[in-house]
Amino acid sequence: MWGNAEKPLGLAVKALVRDERGAVLALRRSRTVHQFPQAWDLPGGTVEPGESFDAALLREIQEETGLQVALTGLAGAMEYEAPAARLAVLVLKARCTGGELRLSPEHDLFAWLPPTRLSSWDFRGQLGRFIADYCQRPA
Amino acid sequence: MWGNAEKPLGLAVKALVRDERGAVLALRRSRTVHQFPQAWDLPGGTVEPGESFDAALLREIQEETGLQVALTGLAGAMEYEAPAARLAVLVLKARCTGGELRLSPEHDLFAWLPPTRLSSWDFRGQLGRFIADYCQRPA
Numbered sequence: 001m002w003g004n005a006e007k008p009l010g011l012a013v014k015a016l017v018r019d020e021r022g023a024v025l026a027l028r029r030s031r032t033v034h035q036f037p038q039a040w041d042l043p044g045g046t047v048e049p050g051e052s053f054d055a056a057l058l059r060e061i062q063e064e065t066g067l068q069v070a071l072t073g074l075a076g077a078m079e080y081e082a083p084a085a086r087l088a089v090l091v092l093k094a095r096c097t098g099g100e101l102r103l104s105p106e107h108d109l110f111a112w113l114p115p116t117r118l119s120s121w122d123f124r125g126q127l128g129r130f131i132a133d134y135c136q137r138p139a
Numbered sequence: 140m141w142g143n144a145e146k147p148l149g150l151a152v153k154a155l156v157r158d159e160r161g162a163v164l165a166l167r168r169s170r171t172v173h174q175f176p177q178a179w180d181l182p183g184g185t186v187e188p189g190e191s192f193d194a195a196l197l198r199e200i201q202e203e204t205g206l207q208v209a210l211t212g213l214a215g216a217m218e219y220e221a222p223a224a225r226l227a228v229l230v231l232k233a234r235c236t237g238g239e240l241r242l243s244p245e246h247d248l249f250a251w252l253p254p255t256r257l258s259s260w261d262f263r264g265q266l267g268r269f270i271a272d273y274c275q276r277p278a
Contacts, residue, residue, distance in 0.1 A: 009193040009210060011229075050189045053227065054148040071148060074227050077216035088192065088213050090150075090227055 010085040013057040014044030014127075015094040016075050016134075017067065024118055025096075027064065028109035035082075040123050041107075042091070053090060061094070065110075066102040069094040078130045091130065149224040152196040153183030153266075154233040155214050155273075156206065163257055164235075166203065167248035174221075179262050180246075181230070192229060200233070204249075205241045208233040217269045230269065 017025040031037045045060040047053050054071055061069055075091040103110060113121055119135035156164040170176045184199040186192050193210055200208055214230040242249060252260055258274035 009191075011192050049191065052148075052188065053150050074216055074218035077213055077229060079213035088229055088231070090216060090229060092227070 007081075007084065007086050010082075010087045011047040011053060012045060012080070012087045012089040013047060013053050013060070013092065014042040014089060015057055015061060015069065015071070015092045017043060017061065017065075017069055017094045017096055019096050019112055021114070023112035023114050025065065025067075025101075026111045026113055026121060026123070027103070027107040028111075030106055030108045033106055039125075040111075040121060041127065044089075044091075046087075054092075057092060057094075062099075064104050064106060065099070067099040068097050070097050075134055076130065078126050080126050089126075091134075146220075146223065146225050149221075149226045150186040150192060151184060151219070151226045151228040152186060152192050152199070152231065153181040153228060154196055154200060154208065154210070154231045156182060156200065156204075156208055156233045156235055158235050158251055160253070162251035162253050164204065164206075164240075165250045165252055165260060165262070166242070166246040167250075169245055169247045172245055178264075179250075179260060180266065183228075183230075185226070193231075196231060196233075201238075203243050203245060204238070206238040207236050209236050214273055215269065217265050219265050228265075230273075 025043065026040050027043055029036050029039050029041055043061045043064045044057060047056040061067055071092050071094050073093040075093050077091060078089045080087045080089055101110065119132060123131045164182065165179050166182055168175055168178050168180055182200045182203045183196060186195040196210065200206055210231050210233050212232040214232050216230060217228045219226045219228055240249065258271060262270045
């Protein structure tokens, strides 16, 4: 539940990006980022005003990973109360279609997680609960 | 999973609008609407290009019901393959704050469903599965 109705609402997008073997890309946030340094995350970010959610997600994935992806479906949604906004976070499924993985300064480590390791990876907080729930759903 | 990658992606928004006793507003689609005539639905609609998801939802609720609401949280998301687009549907929680209920021509019947009746109401398809899943989650 969003605690503070005075905060603006925003939309964010993340993706479960899979490679050709079904492994999911996880990124570790750099020490220098303002929020959640060293936390494992999925690629994605905030939808800018006037931007569509899919364009925003493709832009963020390109910026953060150098990869091109195709969006293949919806994984779910979660909510998150950020310092300056209440965010609805839409999580999409994506398939890697090209590009070469290179991280931006926002992240310092990556991992391609086989499906069997996804549920035990060290995602935390809202994202940890989302991934745990996602892994329990029937495929 | 979205079957046809050639279709454009779109974003839609719906709301579980509650009254002061916690009842949820359901609307029945008119006989004359193109898609799903006579199906029970939640208020909401498509986010227009350049529009934010929360502005779109408040606009749709106002147009369809005459009610003012406050958005209080996220209920979840579902995906839907429409004839002309693949849609991600974000479902928000909302609290009725004012206005008087009057339906637009898009709907011909409404019901305020007490929490105990929500899971057994005649929602169908994707929305039926979403509501069933929502009602099973811990509050």
